[in-house]
Amino acid sequence: MEEIIRVSDQFYILATSSRVDDRTLVLKDGGTFAVFDRFGDFQPVGLGKQGLYHEGTRFLSRLELYMGEHRPLLLTSTVMEHTPVLSVDLTNPDFYENERVALARNTLHLSRSSFLYQATCFTRITIQNFALHSVDISFRIFFAADFADIFEVRGVKRERRGRLLEPDVKDNAVLLAYEGLDGVVRRTRLECSPSPAEISAGAIRFEAHLESKGTAVACLTISCDPGDRVALERTYHRAFAETQAKLEKTRAGACHVTTSRGRFNSWLTRSMADLRMMITLTPKGPYPYAGVPWFSAPFGRDGVITALETLWINPDIARGVLAYLAATQARAIAPAQDAEPGKILHEARQGEMAALGEVPFGQYYGSVDATPLFVMLAGAFYERTADRPFLEALWPHVERAIHWIDTLGDRDGDGFVEYYRRSPHGLVHQGWKDSVDAIFHANGVLADGPIALCEVQAYVYAAKRQAAVLAAALGRVERAGELQRQAEALQRRFEEVFWDDELSTYVLALDGEKRPCRVRTSNAGHCLFAGIASQEHASRVAQTLMGEDFFSGWGIRTVAGSEVRYNPISYHNGSVWPHDNALIAAGMARYGMKDRALKILASLYDASLFVDLARLPELFCGFARRAGEGPTPYSVACAPQSWSAATVFLLLQACLGLSIDADNAQVRFSHPRLPEFLKEVKIQNLHVGKSSLDLLIEGRDQDVGVDVLRLDGDVDVSASR
Numbered sequence: 178m179e180e181i182i183r184v185s186d187q188f189y190i191l192a193t194s195s196r197v198d199d200r201t202l203v204l205k206d207g208g209t210f211a212v213f214d215r216f217g218d219f220q221p222v223g224l225g226k227q228g229l230y231h232e233g234t235r236f237l238s239r240l241e242l243y244m245g246e247h248r249p250l251l252l253t254s255t256v257m258e259h260t261p262v263l264s265v266d267l268t269n270p271d272f273y274e275n276e277r278v279a280l281a282r283n284t285l286h287l288s289r290s291s292f293l294y295q296a297t298c299f300t301r302i303t304i305q306n307f308a309l310h311s312v313d314i315s316f317r318i319f320f321a322a323d324f325a326d327i328f329e330v331r332g333v334k335r336e337r338r339g340r341l342l343e344p345d346v347k348d349n350a351v352l353l354a355y356e357g358l359d360g361v362v363r364r365t366r367l368e369c370s371p372s373p374a375e376i377s378a379g380a381i382r383f384e385a386h387l388e389s390k391g392t393a394v395a396c397l398t399i400s401c402d403p404g405d406r407v408a409l410e411r412t413y414h415r416a417f418a419e420t421q422a423k424l425e426k427t428r429a430g431a432c433h434v435t436t437s438r439g440r441f442n443s444w445l446t447r448s449m450a451d452l453r454m455m456i457t458l459t460p461k462g463p464y465p466y467a468g469v470p471w472f473s474a475p476f477g478r479d480g481v482i483t484a485l486e487t488l489w490i491n492p493d494i495a496r497g498v499l500a501y502l503a504a505t506q507a508r509a510i511a512p513a514q515d516a517e518p519g520k521i522l523h524e525a526r527q528g529e530m531a532a533l534g535e536v537p538f539g540q541y542y543g544s545v546d547a548t549p550l551f552v553m554l555a556g557a558f559y560e561r562t563a564d565r566p567f568l569e570a571l572w573p574h575v576e577r578a579i580h581w582i583d584t585l586g587d588r589d590g591d592g593f594v595e596y597y598r599r600s601p602h603g604l605v606h607q608g609w610k611d612s613v614d615a616i617f618h619a620n621g622v623l624a625d626g627p628i629a630l631c632e633v634q635a636y637v638y639a640a641k642r643q644a645a646v647l648a649a650a651l652g653r654v655e656r657a658g659e660l661q662r663q664a665e666a667l668q669r670r671f672e673e674v675f676w677d678d679e680l681s682t683y684v685l686a687l688d689g690e691k692r693p694c695r696v697r698t699s700n701a702g703h704c705l706f707a708g709i710a711s712q713e714h715a716s717r718v719a720q721t722l723m724g725e726d727f728f729s730g731w732g733i734r735t736v737a738g739s740e741v742r743y744n745p746i747s748y749h750n751g752s753v754w755p756h757d758n759a760l761i762a763a764g765m766a767r768y769g770m771k772d773r774a775l776k777i778l779a780s781l782y783d784a785s786l787f788v789d790l791a792r793l794p795e796l797f798c799g800f801a802r803r804a805g806e807g808p809t810p811y812s813v814a815c816a817p818q819s820w821s822a823a824t825v826f827l828l829l830q831a832c833l834g835l836s837i838d839a840d841n842a843q844v845r846f847s848h849p850r851l852p853e854f855l856k857e858v859k860i861q862n863l864h865v866g867k868s869s870l871d872l873l874i875e876g877r878d879q880d881v882g883v884d885v886l887r888l889d890g891d892v893d894v895s896a897s898r
Contacts, residue, residue: 200789201227202256202263203469203817205454206293206420208232208527209401210469215254217265217289217300218242226330226470229365231296231401233474233528235330236365239321240399242289242302244269244314249287256790258446260424261454265289284308285387287316294416298399301413306387315374318381318397322365324355326530331471335535344378351378357529364402369395370412403527427453432490432863434829437856444785447792448825451817452487452494461504462497465823467524468795468815477502477522477547478609479820481554482756486823488554488561489830489837490863495558496567502551503574507542512599515543515607519581521551523607536602543603545596548578548586549636553707556643559650563839563866572651575644579660582637588627592670593687594637595627608633609757610700610735610749614742616686619695621741624688631683632700634671635707638664642708668709676714682721683714697721697737699757705764715768722761723773730802731784732758732777738799745799745809752811755781755793756820759827766831771850778828779852784808793821829858833874833881834897839866846896849874849881859886868892 202213209231214220219227219240229237242249249267256263267287272280284307291300306312329335342354342362350368357363367381373395375382385393396413411419434445456463459475466472467479480502484495505525507516514537515523523544531539555575559568586594596607604611608630616624641664648657675683677693683701684693701718704710710718721727726737729745732753736743745751762777785791787807794816798809829835834847842865851858851874858874868890875882883896 202254204256204261204263204291204293204298205466205469205473205817206261207296207457208473209293209296209298210473211291211293211298212470213263213291215265216242216248216251216267217254217263217291228325228330229298229399229401230327230470230473232403233327233526233531234363234401234403235325235327236322236363236401237298237320237399238323238325239319241319242267242287243317243319244285244287245272245316247272250282258443258450260421261292261450263289263291265291280308280312285312285314292417292420294411294420296401296403297411297416299411299413299416300397300399302395302397303392304385304387304394305392306389309389311389311391312387313384314387314393315382315384317383319379320351320367320381321379322353322355324357324363324365326528327471327473327526328528328530328536333530333536335530339529346376346378348372349376351376351381353378357532359529359532361404361529361532363404366398366400366402368398368400371395424453430862433861434490434826435859435861437858438854440786440791441782441855443791444782444793444825447785447790448822451792451822452483452819455817455819455822456494456497459497459501461500463494464497464501465494465819467820468818471813471815472524472818474524474526475501475522476524478544478550481547481550482760483819483823484554485550485557486756486759486820486827488557489835490826492558492561492864495554495561496564499551499555499558499567499571502547503571505540506574506577511542513537513602514539514541515598515600515603516540517542517581517585519548519577519579519585520544521547521578523547523604537600541600541603543596543598543600543607545586545594545607545630546609546633546636548581549594549633549640551575552578552640553636553643556640556646559647561837561839565650568647568650572647575647579640579644582640591691592667593629593674594633595629595687596633597627597689608700610698612747612749614747615749616694617696617742618688618692619741624686624694626689628689629687630700631675631685632703632707634667634675635704635709638667638671638709639707641667671709672711672714680721681717683710683718696740696742697726698740699727699733699735699754699761702733702757702761702764705768706760707764708767710764710768712768715764716770719765719768719770719773723776728776728780729753729799729808730780731797731808732780733761734799746811748796748811751799752796753799753808754796754821755784755824756818759824759831763827763831766834769848771832771834771848774828774831775850775852778832779854781824781828782852782854789816792816793824794818795821833858837865842866842868842890842892844870844872844892844894846874846881846883846894848898849883849896851876851881865892866890870894 211229228235252266254265269285286305288303339357345352349372353365374384465483467476480498484498505522507520520542526538645657645660685696686694736750743751762774766774794814795818833849860872871887873884
């Protein structure tokens with residue numbers, strides 16, 4: 178049976194055979210990531226995603242460690258909380274000679290430590306002998322490199338590929354190479370220390386004599402060269418020291434959040450560690466890549482939402498996202514990339530297939546919501562930082578985005594922004610729910626475009642209001658008034674057209690004939706987040722979303738359980754997405770419904786207790802919560818995923834009613850609430866302009882108190898109850 182099956186739309190991730198244990202552990206550094214099995218190996222099995230990747234190409238597809246003729250036994254494995262190191266503990270199976278046990282299992286301890294740094298995977302293998310006698314041990318590492326493009330790994334079949342070059346084998350190193358159809362020679366170099374007993378194009382063998390309680394150490398470095406990289410010589414210890422120094426420097430100036438509950442702190446710690454791992458330094462600043470393995474690249478929508486979720490705790494992320502997206506903003510019509518002047522990037526990919534145009538995603542603009550979200554983030558960033566020089570540099574890009582919204586974004590001039598793909602190979606649906614079956618009518622019939630999504634109109638409303646504030650800050654008073662009037666007109670028109678009294682929520686979308694898709698979905702919750710909903714309608718939407726049809730016990734489903742296309746194990750039609758829930762919770766809190774926001778926070782916290790490493794994945798299945806069981810995993814969900822990792826920070830902000838006005842040096846808590854299981858939250862090293870402060874938020878009977886523990890500078894802190 179094939180591990181990968183072909184489906185009609187080649188760009189969507191669908192489940193494959195899972196005949197083997199496919200639990201994986203992930204490392205990422207910059208444009209490099211690795212997907213290991215629990216032994217610390219790469220195996221071409223299960224979903225077939227394991228391997229070492231760099232800039233859209235898999236540079237190593239097999240890495241398997243054997244002790245003698247056998248695979249070692251797994252004791253435990255994890256990715257460390259405070260440092261991105263994969264730690265694996267293994268032991269030997271029974272070794273036989275002449276049908277008798279010559280070395281009993283659990284006699285040798287084998288420890289593997291791996292991390293990524295500067296396009297290289299560093300691994301140290303330590304073997305310790307706990308027998309009462311000396312032991313001669315042989316262990317081998319088998320390896321291979323298929324140099325598959327990430328889209329090939331996802332299941333796309335290519336008519337032609339490049340050619341594998343002859344391996345170059347040295348005394349302690351092997352060079353594997355592939356010449357792509359794009360003319361680029363990609364190389365994988367494996368180098369070991371000490372020199373092995375035997376080395377070939379596919380295996381390395383080490384031999385060691387271990388006295389009782391003796392130890393042997395071997396190191397393996399696997400370097401990825403995409404054709405233009407100058408190799409840097411690093412030993413395991415030197416590279417590890419450099420990564421630790423870099424990490425400590427990042428932590429030193431960061432804002433830290435801790436609580437009175439240890440398990441909640443684990444969720445916070447893992448989320449922050451994942452965000453650090455997902456952030457890649459671009460020439461324009463830090464950018465959170467979307468998710469590993471399938472979306473380890475800059476995505477406009479994902480980057481903006483992650484930045485919004487983390488804006489209060491780390492505005493540097495938002496600055497990097499805005500600068501990168503401004504620099505890549507489309508300037509011309511390019512149908513193959515769904516690009517139009519003023520549009521904000523959907524995604525940017527590297528790799529052979531993107532370079533050749535076999536997929537349109539090298540620099541692709543098929544996203545209808547990234548453009549208004551970009552403007553929303555620009556306004557929110559200015560409120561958070563009061564960075565006037567950055568605003569002045571950004572303003573022309575904001576105006577270009579608004580111009581696209583008003584012209585090419587509104588193809589028929591009805592006042593609503595629609596999408597319709599130009600590229601025959603691009604995404605059919607261009608909102609955040611971009612599966613081919615995600616936009617449909619009540620009878621299940623798929624909607625034809627151009628399509629106007631409800632949440633996109635809400636984002637446009639918020640974008641116009643934020644742009645008005647920015648214009649006023651720049652002294653453009655007339656433009657500010659114009660933008661504000663446009664926002665108000667859109668709000669009135671939106672309420673008339675998108676509200677459905679019978680559904681007690683906003684319709685999902687308008688199709689190409691302006692027929693409403695009368696389907697109850699989580700998209701309506703984003704209208705609360707953006708603030709376009711009236712108070713009455715916001716209350717009814719919230720009540721609908723928290724009903725049994727939507728709320729699974731782990732969070733709000735993307736589609737109500739009674740809808741015809743509801744499927745709890747689908748990607749977008751009944752699953753639960755943490756980031757979706759965080760935006761909805763923030764929207765509910767915005768309209769004063771803190772109890773409901775607290776319920777969502779509690780449900781996702783409970784989910785974090787069941788998932789591996791306390792890491793919320795991209796999504797999980799929408800089955801109703803069952804006693805004693807955790808949420809059902811979605812088979813090909815990315816983990817880590819940036820906007821899922823950032824979820825906890827927006828949820829806390831929503832429940833605390835936390836806002837920061839940097840221009841007036843104010844920190845505000847509007848009707849702060851804490852869930853019952855948290856007695857206090859401590860925020861340390863919160864930066865507001867050039868000032869910093871530590872805060873203690875403490876539950877007191879029926880009230881929540883806010884105390885300033887440290888203040889360096891001049892900041893006004895207040896709480897309304």
